Amino acid sequence: GLWRPAWGMVLGAGILATLTVEVSAGSEVSVSAAKLTLLAMVLLGALNAKKIFRNPPPLLVPWLAYLGASAVSGVLAGMPMGAVWSVGEAGVIFLVFAAAAGIIRDDASRRSLSWVLALAGALVAALWLLQVGIGSWAGVQLPLAVRVGVEKGPSFYRGSVFAHQNFLAAFFLLTGGIFFALLPRSGKGGKNFLMAGGIVTWAILFMLGSIGALVGLCGAVLLGAILFGNRWQKYAARIGLVSLIAIVAATTLTSSDWNKSLRLTPDSVQVRVYAIRLGLRSWMAHPVFGSGPGSFEKEVLRLEKKTSSKLPYFRNDKNTSLSAHNVYLRNFVERGAAGGLAFVFLILSYLYGIFRYSGADGRRIPWIFIGLAAFALSGLFEEVFSYSSLHALFWTIGGAYLGIDAGERTGNTG
Template sequence: MTDTATVSWPRSGPWPGARRRWLSRGRRAHGGHPTDSLLLHAAVVLVVVTAPIEGYLIDLHPQLGKLPAIVLMATWAGVRIRQRRVSPAPVYLLLAGLAGIVLLSTATHLIAPFSIEYAIRWLPFLVVSALLIDIVATEVSVRVVFVAALAGASIAAVGALISVFVSGDLRAAGPLEDPNDLAYVLTAALPLATACLPAGRTVPLFWRLLPAASAVLLVAGAAVTLSRGGLLAVCAAALWLVARRNLSLRAAGGLCGAVVAVAALVWLFAGSLVTAALGQKTYIAESNIDQRLIRWRAAIEMAGTHPVLGVGPGGFRSEYLPTSHVAEIEELTPVTHNMYLEVAAELGIIGFALFIALIVGAFVYSERALRLGADRRGVVATQAALLAVVVSSVTLSEEYYLPLWSMIAVAYALHLRASRAPDTRMTRGGR
């Protein structure tokens, strides 16, 4: 009978002891070298933890942000060569197809000023997503990915709060240049806290409170970005978690109460700063809406005039001024502020279809994993995080950030783990 630890995390026991058991069971289950699992765990944690704080790494050195992905690729290649195995899955065809469209579109628009630069941004995310699917489907527990994502996002949230209440910024930026991007990263990690709460009465109080404290910190960090997209993402994810019973109304009420208490303290000690920030946000809100509508219309026009391969990666920036008839003379190289329209404009209909298929497939396959016996908390948390990403991306161009690709990877990996362990439906019961 297949070890159920290869499908989901244990439901009881303190986190440190459980971690040791998962690692040892993973090594026994897959028959790899004793160090393989540890190396893959370290590489995955490095990539996921550093993604929300990439800006800090770039501040240290412009190329340092690329190091975690390079480490993951090298580690995966070394381990798989030693194991002499690769586990194929249908999702790799979608990723390979999208990578092919990126390369074809880049080749077609090779002389465009941003084409190669943005192709180099696209391809590593596709490769990292494929590697995460393979690794999380075999050696690394889904919960390890969740804890790493929460840890990195919590560090970013601390940076957001410091940027406002120490540095005096009116809108938090922290490790990322754009407050909206920071809100996106924080809200994408927030639903994962519901799957990181250890179960069982023997679990120490500290381990019970840590995910809740992280959730409050993430909400506070997202709040000081003053991002409307972030607010919508939180609401969408919370409704999904409550509807799917990952978050009880009592727990949701407690979280809201904690957030209100923190907000009251902030207002008490920094009311003037909050007032100034809200005033600035209100002043620019209407112009932001008009600006984004203009860019969306330009993206739609680009997709219509270049339907097959689009205007090339990064092509929206170079084609925006002529397409919009110089609607924004002060903004020479803008972004679309809509992930879907940007992908359609830059990669064409085929690339857009493959991109949407990956996202829709992630929801479908994670639901299938649930029916095959995968842990409900992990599946629903993944879906909620991906929903937060989908909602945020309506007003943001977020295809170049890891939360999208890591949650897509986890969703497909959950299905692969469950489908490769059919005995779990008898041991745990189908859902």
């Protein structure tokens, strides 16, 4: 990175995608390889600050609005350690985004980033197949994520290096888009690898059973076809989506074990509905600036202690809290309407910038848009932004395009 800053950012993205080593220092704080890598990327950005801040970073106003609302919310909540950690992590993600936008400014570096993430996606998929295969055939649990001191212990549940299937699915949403984005400018051998990689990674989503990933992928493909496709492609996208819904519906209605056929459980729906109910109650108590960053789990326990009703069967452990399972809900609860709306505005501005991107040759990036949009949509059902590796990759991928020099783009991307 000191020699070639762009290579350092690309290497950092590759590490984020393939290495999970986490040491917990309590229920709210942990130190991981991802966080150390993020700090290294921020340091790389600081060493190149003159180049990065030659012009204002892209999306500066939406970012400042979100960070400002987060800081005010934290101050009003008394700035407990959870709030400090949450606001600090958001600030680090912004700095990584600014570094990516300021350092990865040429097409060769962007292609290097895409190829590194594509190879990382192939490696993670191969490790997942190995993990699941050994578990099914030999009954041997193969841990691929080292987690020390985490309350629930090591996670072996079908997550490859991401330790959980929902996070793995979110990663595949991003890499699937990258596989397909690289196709047009690759040779025959490369095309075969990329096509297989894109199909396999997105096909694995149906085996993982992540509600957010499935909804995000379907919604993003339809949105991408409407925004980028010609008339026949738009028709084909709608027909394909309807067919997919019909297949899923037929599978669930004709199978007595519908939850096993899709690898979903009724609990996953009930838990999310319950989290929304409690989240809305908490938000109504603190509508403007919320209960403070990082406080959702504490709010769940507080509201449950106040209720006289019997808790649902999946809440039999009163000492363990409940995740929001929705990144947008979490932002509204913790940061109030100010922070929640700022976060939505930030995400929409980001996706709009990717949609408007056009290279010097007029080339657009529909598959990058689809991958990022699918990831953002999956946040309605999964807390994909709570995993620092995924959060940083989401912003690094788009930052590489939004930060190009004005002379290289034909449309204003923010």
